[in-house]
Amino acid sequence: MYYPFFLFSLCVNAFRWLLCRLLIDSSQRLQSQSQKGNDGFTARNNSQAYFCRSLALAYIELTVLDRFVTLLREGKDGEPVPADLVQVLVRIAALFGLWSLEKHLTSLYQGGYISGSEPPKMIREAILQLCYELKDDAVALVDAIAPTDFILNSPITRSDGQIYKNLYSAMIQGPNALERPTYWKEFVDKPVIGSKSKL
Structure with missing residues (x-):
């Protein structure tokens, strides 16, 4: 069978x-x-x-x-x-x-x-x-x-077949995609006031 x-x-x-x-x-x-x-x-x-x-x-x-x-x-x-x-x-x-x-x-x-x-x-x-x-x-x-593109809701399965273009478009259209993150200042080097370089 x-x-x-x-x-x-x-x-x-x-x-x-x-x-x-x-x-x-x-x-x-x-x-x-x-x-x-x-x-x-x-x-x-x-x-x-x-x-x-x-x-x-x-x-x-x-x-x-x-x-x-x-x-x-x-x-x-x-x-x-x-x-x-x-x-x-x-x-x-x-x-x-x-x-x-x-x-x-x-x-x-x-x-x-x-x-x-x-x-x-x-x-x-x-x-x-x-x-x-x-x-x-x-x-x-x-x-x-x-199913329609709206139902699938996936940039890589759209009916037009343009995977990379749709993926890039979905990435840059996300909320706050082109803005700095709120925590960016924590990663910027801050010079310590009053300290001199030891070199």
């Missing part, structure tokens, strides 16, 4: 388990808050930080991965995804899945889905490997997404 496909399916399965676990934990937290005598608003409010919020994020991330699966299987508008794009898209999906999954490691450990020190190492190594594999496609991917 191709490596990114395996990682991608691994992420989807882990997120499905995580979603069920967080749903159970959130439900139990909400019930325990209600049993303490809190009204509905307070019970929900006290269940947000580590329970319902994590559940919502995991649900969104799993939905993104599921839609990616649907896109790869069915294509868009009835047309299949071109074969040369499938591997790049699977790498991106696996990278997104692993990057998202890494943020949920605590819940995965607490629930018993993973144990030991190897899973985080494997996730990080896989992320680095996928980044390495995607580096040659990075420019094409950014061009495909086509």
